[in-house]
Each structure stands twice: as structure tokens, then as C-alpha cells.
Amino acid sequence: MGDKHVVRFEPVGIEIEVDEDQTILRAAAEQGVQLMHGCKEGQCAACKSFVLDGDDIELERYSTFALPDFERDEGQTLLCRAHAYEDLTIELLNYDEEIIRGGLPLRKGTVEVVSNEPVTHDMRHLVVRLVEPEEIKFFPGQYMDFVVPGTRETRSFSMANTPNRDGRYEFVIKVYPDGLFSAHLDRKLQVGDRLEVEAPFGTFTLRESRASDLLFVGGGAGLAPILGLLRSMAERGIERGATFYYGARTRRDLCFTDELAELGARLPGFAFVPALSEPAPADAWPGETGLITEVVRRRESRLDGVDAYVCGPPPMVEAAIPTLAALGVTEVFYDKFTTTGDPEGEEGQ
Numbered sequence: 001m002g003d004k005h006v007v008r009f010e011p012v013g014i015e016i017e018v019d020e021d022q023t024i025l026r027a028a029a030e031q032g033v034q035l036m037h038g039c040k041e042g043q044c045a046a047c048k049s050f051v052l053d054g055d056d057i058e059l060e061r062y063s064t065f066a067l068p069d070f071e072r073d074e075g076q077t078l079l080c081r082a083h084a085y086e087d088l089t090i091e092l093l094n095y096d097e098e099i100i101r102g103g104l105p106l107r108k109g110t111v112e113v114v115s116n117e118p119v120t121h122d123m124r125h126l127v128v129r130l131v132e133p134e135e136i137k138f139f140p141g142q143y144m145d146f147v148v149p150g151t152r153e154t155r156s157f158s159m160a161n162t163p164n165r166d167g168r169y170e171f172v173i174k175v176y177p178d179g180l181f182s183a184h185l186d187r188k189l190q191v192g193d194r195l196e197v198e199a200p201f202g203t204f205t206l207r208e209s210r211a212s213d214l215l216f217v218g219g220g221a222g223l224a225p226i227l228g229l230l231r232s233m234a235e236r237g238i239e240r241g242a243t244f245y246y247g248a249r250t251r252r253d254l255c256f257t258d259e260l261a262e263l264g265a266r267l268p269g270f271a272f273v274p275a276l277s278e279p280a281p282a283d284a285w286p287g288e289t290g291l292i293t294e295v296v297r298r299r300e301s302r303l304d305g306v307d308a309y310v311c312g313p314p315p316m317v318e319a320a321i322p323t324l325a326a327l328g329v330t331e332v333f334y335d336k337f338t339t340t341g342d343p344e345g346e347e348g349q
């Protein structure tokens, strides 16, 4: 443990105590303050904030795509990488009144693999059950960190299911041939194996105080948290209009299509629009084609007053945000599935 300092967040007026050994984001989460964040690794920029007062801050390794040098010189910082060495005042550039005081407690635990089945040629449906502690709560759309067996590295995976009494958590995970975690999942992980985890993280959750229509845009394994949100809406009878645009390469990359069709019957006003960016001739695909953002642009003329939730590979999320803003979307909530093994941009210190 290092010395502790007080960090005050404006304009919300919340103060927390931060140990020098912790990042500011971590200290806030441990004290129930849910700041906007995604990767927690200095890659996605979701936690970017402005330092109003104080300058004795050190940053762990981050990507200069997330925080270019000129922004750091202007006083911006990444709370997921920042250690405070004096009292600070931070202006939150991106915060959400609805969730900032509603963080669930972070818990470490052990889970046991219940099933690990392929759902496409390169995606797995992993189901685990909590062994200890008794409960790790989460909101639909949040994610869990898994320790990669035999290492101290962690990887993040979004829950595809809804909170339940059985301590079950479901994931949809893309397998990279040399991926530290996903290759282990593909080749070694057996039913009954145990994994160390920590949860819940993430702010890709349904803003409940709003009644606006919803537009979901997902690509690849970005399906997982969106499935969690849609399942939760169906379970709770939420009747907000919702359209889910899902981008895959070919027909063999699609999964959970039967369940999504079935959700359509339970969610009034729900439409599922899968699109293939590289349909194979053998696919004989009758549906939409092209990149998913192009498909949204083609099919939607105005989206004024709509809330959008976007999740998937970073280039897809980055293309979707301006497209949706130009169509008049009120708010875009997003999770970028950044990968640890391949940090974008140069590394800052």
C-alpha cells in the first residue's frame, strides 16, 4: 500500500480516496463510484477525463490512439491508467448520472466450466458456474475478467445472459489462433475446469430512466452483451422499440439466429437485421449485405431521439459512432472489444 490522496470529481462533486498503488478508476469502482470505462487498459478512451487541479499523476502503459500526446499536454488523462501522487480535481468529460452512484461491488471469485461449445467455426459459447463467493452480481451488458490459466494476465468477456440465482454466466468468445486465453479455451479448457475471475465491470447497461426507442449495432462476439440486454428486456417485459443490426462476414459466422427470431416474438416492436459483409456464393444470402454501418445508413433515414448501443471490434464501433450521430441518435453507448495482445498505436508511458 502506498500513500493515499483525495480525488474529487466534477461536475458531480464526488470525492474518493485513492491509494498510490491503485489506478483512479479502480479506487472509484472499489468505493461504488461507477465511472465510464471500457478496456481498463488505456486503449479505448472511454475513461478519458480532464485534470482541473493537481499534476502529480503517473500513467501506466497506454495507447497514444486513446490519449494522443497533445491531449495529455492539454491536461487530459486516462483514469484507468492514472495513479495520483497528490490530491486532484478531475473533470469527468463523459459520465452518466444514472449509473455513477449505482456501481455494484467488485468481487473476485472462482468459476467452474459447465459447457464450452462451438457456435460458429471460430466462436465458442462458454457457460460457467460460480463456485465462490456465493454471489457476484452484475447488470445485463456488463463483463467479467478472467485470469488466463498459468499467467497473471486477464481477459475481459461480456455476459450474454441475465442475472440469475444459479450463479451461471454465459459468454460468446471469438477464438484467435494464437490467442492467449481463446486458444486455451479452444484447445484445453474442459468441463469442470476452474478459472479465477473478477466482476462486474463495464457501463454497457440499459439506461432504465429513458423510454426512447433503441438501436443495437453489433459485430462478431459483440453479439454477447447485446444478447444479454435483449434477453433482459424480454424477461422484464420492456416495451421500448428495438432494432438489432448485426454484422458478420459470411453465413457460417452467424449464431443465435433462432433465439433472436424467438425474442422477436416476445419483444413487441423488435426487428433483427443480420447483414453479411462477404457473403459466399454458396450462402445464397437473401438479406442485407455490406458493412453493418453502411446497412444502417441505407435503411434508416432519421434516428432522432433514439438511444444506440454499439459493441464489437474497435474499427466497427469507431465507424458506427459518427454514422449514428449524423442520423440524429441522442446517445451512443458503446463497448469496444479491444484486444490486449495487439495494442493499437504507439505506447505512451
Ligand SMILES: Cc1cc2nc3c(=O)[nH]c(=O)nc-3n(C[C@H](O)[C@H](O)[C@H](O)COP(=O)(O)OP(=O)(O)OC[C@H]3O[C@@H](n4cnc5c(N)ncnc54)[C@H](O)[C@@H]3O)c2cc1C
Binding pocket: 038, 039, 040, 143, 155, 156, 157, 158, 159, 171, 172, 173, 174, 175, 176, 177, 178, 179, 180, 181, 182, 183, 202, 221, 222, 224, 225, 313, 335, 336, 337, 338, 339, 340, 341, 342
Ligand atoms: C470490455 C471488453 C469486453 C470484451 N468482451 C468480449 C467478448 O464478450 N467476447 C470476445 O470474444 N472478446 C471480448 N473482448 C476481447 C477479449 O477480452 C480478448 O482481448 C480477446 O478474446 C483476445 O484475447 P486472447 O487472449 O485470446 O488473445 P491475445 O493473446 O490477447 O491476442 C490475440 C492474438 O490475435 C492477434 N489479434 C488481436 N486482435 C486481432 C484481430 N482483431 N484480428 C486478428 N488478429 C488479432 C493479436 O496480435 C494476438 O496475436 C472484450 C474486450 C473488452 C475490452
Ligand code: FES
Binding pocket: 036, 037, 038, 039, 040, 041, 042, 043, 044, 045, 046, 047, 048, 066, 078, 079, 080, 081
Ligand atoms: S477504460 Fe481507460 S482507456 Fe479504456
